[in-house]
Amino acid sequence: xxxxxxxxxxxxxxxxxxxxxxxxxxxxxxxxxxxxxxxxxxxxxxxxxxxxxxxxxxxxxxxxxxxxxxxxxxxxxxxxxxxxxxxxxxxxxxxxxxxxxxxxxxxxxxxxxxxxxxxxxxxxxxxxxxxxxxxxxxxxxxxxxxxxxxxxxxxxxxxxxxxxxxxxxxxxxxxxxxxxxxxxxxxxxxxxxxxxxxxxxxxxxxxxxxxxxxxxxxxxxxxxxxxxxxxxxxxxxxxxxxxxxxxxxxxxxxxxxxxxxxxxxxxxxxxxxxxxxxxxxxxxxxxxxxxxxxxxxxxxxxxxxxxxxxxxxxxxxxxxxxxxxxxxxxxxxxxxxxxxxxxxxxxxxxxxxxxxxx
Amino acid sequence: xxxxxxxxxxxxxxxxxxxxxxxxxxxxxxxxxxxxxxxxxxxxxxxxxxxxxxxxxxxxxxxxxxxxxxxxxxxxxxxxxxxxxxxxxxxxxxxxxxxxxxxxxxxxxxxxxxxxxxxxxxxxxxxxxxxxxxxxxxxxxxxxxxxxxxxxxxxxxxxxxxxxxxxxxxxxxxxxxxxxxxxxxxxxxxxxxxxxxxxxxxxxxxxxxxxxxxxxxxxxxxxxxxxxxxxxxxxxxxxxxxxxxxxxxxxxxxxxxxxxxxxxxxxxxxxxxxxxxxxxxxxxxxxxxxxxxxxxxxxxxxxxxxxxxxxxxxxxxxxxxxxxxxxxxxxxxxxxxxxxxxxxxxxxxxxxxxxxxxxxxxxxxxxxxxxxxxxxxxxxxxxxxxxxxxxxxxxxxxxxxxxxxxxxxxxxxxxxxxxxxxxxxxxxxxxxxxxxxxxxxxxxxxxxxxxxxxxxxxxxxxxxxxxxxxxxxxxxx
Numbered sequence: 001x002x003x004x005x006x007x008x009x010x011x012x013x014x015x016x017x018x019x020x021x022x023x024x025x026x027x028x029x030x031x032x033x034x035x036x037x038x039x040x041x042x043x044x045x046x047x048x049x050x051x052x053x054x055x056x057x058x059x060x061x062x063x064x065x066x067x068x069x070x071x072x073x074x075x076x077x078x079x080x081x082x083x084x085x086x087x088x089x090x091x092x093x094x095x096x097x098x099x100x101x102x103x104x105x106x107x108x109x110x111x112x113x114x115x116x117x118x119x120x121x122x123x124x125x126x127x128x129x130x131x132x133x134x135x136x137x138x139x140x141x142x143x144x145x146x147x148x149x150x151x152x153x154x155x156x157x158x159x160x161x162x163x164x165x166x167x168x169x170x171x172x173x174x175x176x177x178x179x180x181x182x183x184x185x186x187x188x189x190x191x192x193x194x195x196x197x198x199x200x201x202x203x204x205x206x207x208x209x210x211x212x213x214x215x216x217x218x219x220x221x222x223x224x225x226x227x228x229x230x231x232x233x234x235x236x237x238x239x240x241x242x243x244x245x246x247x248x249x250x251x252x253x254x255x256x257x258x259x260x261x262x263x264x265x266x267x268x269x270x271x272x273x274x275x276x277x278x279x280x281x282x283x284x285x286x287x288x289x290x291x292x293x294x295x296x297x298x299x300x301x302x303x304x305x306x307x308x309x310x311x312x313x314x315x316x317x318x319x320x321x322x323x324x325x326x327x328x329x330x331x332x333x334x335x336x337x338x339x340x341x342x343x344x345x346x347x348x349x350x351x352x353x354x355x356x357x358x
Numbered sequence: 359x360x361x362x363x364x365x366x367x368x369x370x371x372x373x374x375x376x377x378x379x380x381x382x383x384x385x386x387x388x389x390x391x392x393x394x395x396x397x398x399x400x401x402x403x404x405x406x407x408x409x410x411x412x413x414x415x416x417x418x419x420x421x422x423x424x425x426x427x428x429x430x431x432x433x434x435x436x437x438x439x440x441x442x443x444x445x446x447x448x449x450x451x452x453x454x455x456x457x458x459x460x461x462x463x464x465x466x467x468x469x470x471x472x473x474x475x476x477x478x479x480x481x482x483x484x485x486x487x488x489x490x491x492x493x494x495x496x497x498x499x500x501x502x503x504x505x506x507x508x509x510x511x512x513x514x515x516x517x518x519x520x521x522x523x524x525x526x527x528x529x530x531x532x533x534x535x536x537x538x539x540x541x542x543x544x545x546x547x548x549x550x551x552x553x554x555x556x557x558x559x560x561x562x563x564x565x566x567x568x569x570x571x572x573x574x575x576x577x578x579x580x581x582x583x584x585x586x587x588x589x590x591x592x593x594x595x596x597x598x599x600x601x602x603x604x605x606x607x608x609x610x611x612x613x614x615x616x617x618x619x620x621x622x623x624x625x626x627x628x629x630x631x632x633x634x635x636x637x638x639x640x641x642x643x644x645x646x647x648x649x650x651x652x653x654x655x656x657x658x659x660x661x662x663x664x665x666x667x668x669x670x671x672x673x674x675x676x677x678x679x680x681x682x683x684x685x686x687x688x689x690x691x692x693x694x695x696x697x698x699x700x701x702x703x704x705x706x707x708x709x710x711x712x713x714x715x716x717x718x719x720x721x722x723x724x725x726x727x728x729x730x731x732x733x734x735x736x737x738x739x740x741x742x743x744x745x746x747x748x749x750x751x752x753x754x755x756x757x758x759x760x761x762x763x764x765x766x767x768x769x770x771x772x773x774x775x776x777x778x779x780x781x782x783x784x785x786x787x788x789x790x791x792x793x794x795x796x797x798x799x800x801x802x803x804x805x806x807x808x809x810x811x812x813x814x815x816x817x818x819x820x821x822x823x824x825x826x827x828x829x830x831x832x833x834x835x
Contacts (some may be wrong), residue, residue: 020765023667024654025677029662051667085662097686112655142659 017306018066027082031141032133034058034126035066035103044069045130046081047140056133056140067106087141088148089119089162093180101169103265108166109311117141120179121196121203128183129190144190145336148179151192155227155246156213156268158195158220158315160202169201172334173319177216180207199335204311212307215300217343218268220316221249228273231296233289235277239261243274244293247352253321257329261342262318268297271353280354294349301345362391362454363764369452371397372441379444386453387417395440400447404464409462410451424797429463441671445520469494475577475599477744482619484580492524492596498579499526499586507531508586513544514593516552522596523558526582531589536605539786540591555598560600566782569752571745572785574603574610581615591786605786607793609805612636625808633806635737639750642737643684644757644769645677646730652765668724677762679723683731684758686713690752691735715804 034045044066046059059076063069074081091103107113122129124152133140156181168176177195184191195213197204208216214227227246233240248269255262270293272280280286308315312335320340323330331337364383373379378399386392396406409430416424427434433439435457440450443461451460457609470572472494475487496510500639507529514520527537527542529666540562547561563572576582577599582592585603593602612632617625627733649656650669672679694702718725741747747780753776760768783790793801 022654024666025672026648027654029654029666031659032400049663049666051663051670082654085657087659114655120528139659139663 018285022080022082024113026079028077028079029055029085030081030083031085031087031139032090032130032144033083033086033088034090034092034122034130035069036095037062038095038098038128039102042066042069043126045126046070046073046074047133047134048081049139054063054137056136058134058140059128060127066103067132070106082109083107084114085138085141086114087117088144090122090126090129090144090181091119093121093123093205096121096196096198096203097205097211100198100203101166101201104162104166104169105253108160109144118145118161118163118179119147119165120181120298123180123182123193128178128180132183132188132190139175147181147190147192151179153224153225155217155224156192156194156210158217158222159224167257171320172200173314173316173323174317175199175313177208177213177313177315195310197311197315198311204313206307206311208304208307212285212300212304213226215297215304216308216315218246218249218266218297219251219264219301219304221251223249226356229270229297230274230295231293233275233277235288240277241274242289242293242348243349244270245273247271253318255322255326255329257326259342260329260340261344262321263345264301264345266301266345266346267348267350269350269352272351272355275354280351286351290349293351294347297343297349298347301347305345309339309341309343312336312339318343362393365452365454366393368437369393369440372437373444382449387414390453390455393454393523394449394454395444396449397447398446400466401449402464405464406449406462407703409464415459425460430460432460433540435459439723442520466489471499478576478578478614478617478742480614480619481577483615484578485701486579487577488579488594488599488601488658489523490580490597490599492594494593495579495599496524496526499582502579502583503528504588508718515547515558516549518550519551519552519564524594526592526594527588528589529584531587532591533589534587536591536788540593540604543786544593550810552595553597555595555600555602559596559602560595561785562604564786568779568783569749569751570608570783570790571611571743572604572606572790574606574743575600575745576603577601577617583616584618586693605788607785607789608780608791611741611743612805614742618811622808622810626806629808632740635740636750639734639738639740640754640757641769642731642734643680643754644761644772646727647758648761648765648769650676655695665726668726671721672724673721675762676727677758679727680731680758681755682719683723683727684755686717687731687735804807 028048030046032045032047034047037043042063042065044061044063046061047056048059049055050057059073059081061069061076063072063074069079070083086107087105089103091100095103104119107115128146130140133143135144140234148157152159158177160178162174165176165178168174178198180193180196181190182193183189192210193207193217194210195208197206197208209230210212214229217223218227223246228243229239229246230243233242234240246268250267252265253263261301272289275289277285280289296315316335318341319330319334362383366383369381371377373381376397378397380394380396382394382397384392384394397464409427412427413425413430430637433453435454440452440459443450447465449462449464451462453459456673469491470489472486474485478487486498488498500508501751505528508526509529510524510526512522512524517522523538538720543562548555549561552558559571559573559575565572574585582601582603585606586592590603590605590717593824594600595724598714617629620628650665654662654665669676690705694705694709697705714728717723718728735751738747738751739749757769757772760772762768764771780791781789781795789796793805
């Protein structure tokens with residue numbers, strides 16, 4: 001009995017050795033991945049911190065598939081590339097003309113891969129975007145992660161990560177819109193350029209401007225910490241700028257199945273954050289400003305909805321709503337159906353705060 | 359040969375002609391002779407002389423109870439009994455004519471002063487400590503409990519040494535099973551030569567091979583009393599200042615009189631801090647090893663660069679690195695116990711500053727490992743009990759090995775084994791991990807909080823769930 005026990009314990013200790021061990025010092029922790037190209041000819045970039053030089057190294061590799069690219073990249077590194085601390089994936093806008101899941105597949109298969117990471121679409125090649133992180137003291141992926149997160153807080157990007165994107169990719173009734181970034185003119189940093197609209201798994205080629213992105217997020221009722229809109233108020237022949245911050249959005253969709261029309265009622269409560277002329281406490285001025293903002297927002301809502309319908313990109317999740325509440329109206333080929341719907345937005349803006357100034 | 363002389367011879371033979379034994383013939387009443395017999399090393403000769411003078415004076419008055427005083431008794435002569443008495447430090451006067459013996463209990467007090475226990479420092483409360491004399495210790499306890507329900511029973515340990523020992527309990531509070539269990543175990547003690555308290559605790563414990571102590575060891579009389587009134591048995595010996603208390607739970611070792619002598623909120627806070635220290639003391643090095651060699655994705659990105667920078671230049675695996683530092687730590691601890699106090703501080707400086715700093719610059723271990731080990735060492739010394747403290751410091755080694763083999767999974771398996779052991783462990787047949795298992799919701803919060811003493815409460819025993827709603831005073835310092 002004792003002998004058996006000793007054999008079992010010894011074999012546990014001796015056989016277990018270190019199968020699953022991945023020593024930290026033997027791994028290169030990749031924080032940023034860039035992908036471009038298409039099936040058969042992928043090109044990947046892996047940025048990992050060089051701890052001694054306080055810089056980021058970039059490894060470049062070619063391959064027929066994303067996984068093959070990674071394998072090839074591993075040949076060029078002294079240590080093992082480890083993607084368990086990955087924080088951002090950058091994909092070229094040309095690559096996502098083909099289904100985006102082709103690239104993301106490998107990140108779902110590996111249990112060590114984090115799925116709370118960010119994805120962004122780059123304008124043109126990925127390479128310059130990766131290269132600009134070389135001189136950063138911090139981690140390359142961290143730069144883009146902070147970049148995207150802060151933009152999310154200003155309600156320009158929707159709050160998405162790999163996990164939510166993955167689940168929405170396989171859903172007919174809702175589409176994704178991914179952050180779209182450009183290079184600044186001196187190629188030293190990235191600029192948030194709006195949202196890349198997807199229809200199903202592919203990029204439509206249309207990019208919403210930052211302002212349209214904000215409007216789209218308001219339509220989705222996803223206003224974050226700040227959602228600022230600036231307009232010019234014309235009064236007595238003078239232009240006075242006015243900035244409103246959205247506090248609260250209330251929406252109500254009414255579906256008319258026969259007319260195939262959806263009436264979208266939005267009531268938006270805003271706080272005035274900039275208004276040099278002041279005197280907002282005066283009823284006529286307040287009413288006028290309120291009306292002006294409402295007209296602008298109304299026009300922008302209509303414009304964004306038109307773009308979305310033209311691109312067959314149902315980022316608002318109208319399909320989801322229809323399937324849940326009006327199943328008769330739902331068609332299997334939702335994207336075609338969606339484009340032909342009649343969407344009628346009506347907006348009601350109300351100024352509820354004017355800041356500490358009267 | 360004269361009868362008296364013959365008796366003296368046989369007495370000396372019985373004591374193996376020991377040099378410190380005095381056997382002397384003295385004159386007694388009405389021309390008789392008596393034999394005076396005592397160990398010179400144990401008896402206060404001057405006092406004996408005084409008492410004998412008093413008794414001589416009484417002899418001539420023919421009083422019926424001439425021999426009876428507080429410290430003398432007259433008995434029938436029996437040689438084995440006489441020998442036993444002499445061994446216990448009494449003076450025996452044998453009267454061969456009347457076949458009686460007079461015993462005088464005047465013991466030369468070999469004892470040290472009452473001092474504060476060195477290994478159980480407290481801030482507030484009584485600074486008296488038990489000493490290596492049962493009489494004094496009993497006095498210290500009786501002083502605190504003026505109640506006949508405090509029962510003291512004596513017994514002898516060691517078939518050859520015949521050391522005096524006592525067990526104490528509060529009648530009416532103690533559970534009968536506990537008392538019977540203790541009596542059974544005391545009766546079963548089979549030791550020839552008793553000289554250390556460890557022998558006794560080994561004989562009384564439920565499972566000797568468990569790393570966890572099952573009897574609380576204390577030198578504080580107020581702690582002894584607090585446990586007594588809670589229905590525990592206390593065993594004390596004549597040779598050690600330690601009192602053994604049972605049955606106890608795991609959490610008793612985390613209590614100190616300071617909690618109860620200080621303020622309620624402060625006491626509760628430090629109780630929680632102390633309990634949390636168990637987690638860091640046992641699991642921190644294991645956690646670090648598991649993170650570095652298996653799961654470094656749990657580190658935040660900002661920290662991970664630093665960590666990687668540190669770890670990159672270490673020539674061996676994290677387990678070896680941790681073991682080197684832990685062994686150094688244990689060496690410093692051992693050496694500082696053995697060294698005289700004046701040199702002890704030097705060791706602290708050499709160990710802490712010189713080794714700690716140099717070992718990092720030499721590239722033998724990483725900075726973070728030094729932090730981890732230092733934090734672990736500090737948190738292990740938070741435990742008020744010396745026994746549990748050493749247990750905890752030893753426990754972390756298996757966890758480190760498990761973590762280096764299986765990562766977090768290994769730690770989890772280790773925790774399961776540890777919990778199974780703790781739950782199945784008993785102290786005098788009472789569950790050791792009470793009140794967690796068996797779960798007593800009303801008692802659980804007392805592990806973490808020190809409740810104020812303001813409500814009049816019914817004294818309860820440790821292991822029974824109080825039936826009375828008000829019976830909540832279950833804390834023991």
